Amino acid sequence: MASGLGFQMLSVAIGWQIYALRGRALDLGLIGLVQFFPSVLLALPAGHLADRHDRRRIVLGGQCIEFAAVVALAVLTLRGHIDEAGILWLVLALSTAKALESPAMQSLLPALVSPAALPRAVASTSAAYQAAMIVGPALGGLLYVAGPGVVHLVAGACYLLAVLLVASLPGGPLRTRREPLSLATFFAGIHYIRRHRDLLGVISLDLFAVLLGGATALLPIFARDILHTGPWGLGILRAAPALGAVLTSLWLSRHALERHVGRWMFGAVAGFGVATLVFAVSTTLWLSTLALCLAGAFDMVSMVIRGSLVQLDTPDAMRGRVNAVNGIFINTSNQLGEFESGLLAACFGAVGAALIGGIGTLLVVALWMRLFPGLRHRQRLRMEDPELETPPGARSL
Template sequence: MPSVTTPPADSLLQHRAFVAFWFARIASGFGFQMLSVAVGWQIYAVTGRAFDLGLIGLVQFVPSLLLALPAGHVADQFERRRIVLLGQVVEWIAIALLTGMSLAHGIHEVGILLLVCVIGIAKAFEFPALQSMLPALVPAAILPRAMAVSASAGQAAMIMGPALGGFLYVAGPGVVYSVCGALYLVSVALMGRLHYEQAPPKREPATLRTLFAGVHFIRARKDVLGVISLDLFAVLLGGATALLPIFARDILHTGPWGLGLLRAAPAVGALLMSVWLARHSLQQRVGTIMFAAVAGFGVATLVFAVSTTLWLSLAALFALGAFDMVSMVIRGALVQLETPDDMRGRVSAVNAIFINTSNQLGEFESGMLAAWVGAVSATVIGGIGTLAVVGLWMGMFPTLRQRQRLHVEAAAPADTR
């Protein structure tokens, strides 16, 4: 069928809506990364307490966890583009208030945390709607490549956004917030002009059944459950990046510049892999590739754990980020293509809970284990645990292991499994 053939390498450029979507993600991604740097520096300058830096993460994580299921329900009940627009407008207002208070020297830690919490609430509703929009912008056959290109926007922002924010902070936090606000306005303008077609949503009242529909949907589909839970446990066990300050100072004997390189290495690997995936379609043996990528993630974690030289550690983290990008693209595309459009918001919300939980608890688990057995041993245990999860999941989810293509189910929805 024509829809299944591999399109030309530049075919994504023919979808103007996707290009606008990508540039909007670039703008908001850079703005948010710069915002994160400025907020951290400013609140520490105001209070001088490391505890308050932890509160910045907490006031963002709590809304993302508590509001995930209601946000998914909303994403399936209303036009997703408008939800994203509303979320970004609320974030822009919060940033504008941060700008005004900073320029007027009337900033206070409580005010910063409250506004960051508002941004966290807006992002909790924005995320599932934004994730659910992408399958409607490109044909199913090139969705994996579109997801890779979309992910490259986030990786580029993670690499360059903090550096740009730190550079601008020399002129003051108000300058950083002003640039962030301008970038968010660009994103809002692009999203506002985006041509996005969505089937009229079926309006349902918010009940326990509708709120947990995404959970029930994932449980009923083995491949979706397998790919999401595989990523959860792999990241949960293999969270070596939380221990980078220890490795930089005590094992690799480098300074802050070395720590900066170590933090950037996974994002650089992920960015370059996303560029490669955007040019090459995943057409065969996607299940095997998925498991191999997660296994590669575990091996890279082990290499990093035993490395005592900076160049080898950087290479291991580079590979870790690249392998993680492969699994992320396959997971994201498979979940979106397996899910009907009227369920994508709720399923994306559950997926967001898994992602946030694995990242946050992964850092906590790594820190606690390192305090008990040491950073090297904790990272070795995490790498071995990741490989063990891969072996177990290959046995528990044989259809995922044997899966050949990502888009077969989307092309033949009447097929019974």
């Protein structure tokens, strides 16, 4: 939650800062592009590390690197020595650290709660992170009035808190059985997902839907050129999806989805596409905020279902590598989606790019319902599978 708060503040500040330098929509897409490459290139090695070494130490190392990158960004900005290239290089460093820690971070939760409680635990932790996503953009937009350097300093303090909190976790050796390093074990996560159609369907659905439907990278353009507002308005727009998400996650943390999870998944992604279309045609701040709020609510439903299926359908000894592959899909949809949105906006304008994305999301939902009928008809999150049984004592942090 602490690092999420800092990251969301940075997202507002960096987006406005780099757009103010040259006023190019493509520059906003480049922010997503430099986050995309490390998330893909390092995902499989990071997943293998998470299954062979102490996951808590991996997370701590990543948080320390992110803290150093944010401090460097703050110092260079306050001294007036920052430019577009400098911002992108520091975003690249921060993204590299996040890529290395992500599989280990995602694999911690199943070791802390029972399988029956995992869906509600996923919703609860998502609520905490989404709360940071609400406060972070709004706070970042308000602090930007004092300058981007101030935002970066406060974000650095959040990352320092995250480092201290991770360091406070009790240490201990990893108790999961280590498999010999080989190409087979390195790519085991990919092979596992290919053999399990429900996992492949739910992960790839999120990839293509968010890749096409995400308009987050274009918010500075919508805020300044279409809705005619300033950094405070951008902060509201950035916080709106998180507001819808946190309200939904709080409800899901108390009311787990017990039946028709496949239908809920497809319906939520379709709702996300419709909300994107409404946002694309809106010319008022309140309607745009409402559309983004609904998009966040629909996205949270699909995220909880996807996250629970990935964790519950995967044995503990494989979770690092499977979460690494899942991370590739997630980061591809988010970071490459930002680049795709910036590129489309440069060609067709921001409104045209958002419209294309919303329509594309709905087409993907229709196609995936035909390609993955088993996922469409899936009733429950947890399915009994002997392959998922883990020997006593094998679960660990």
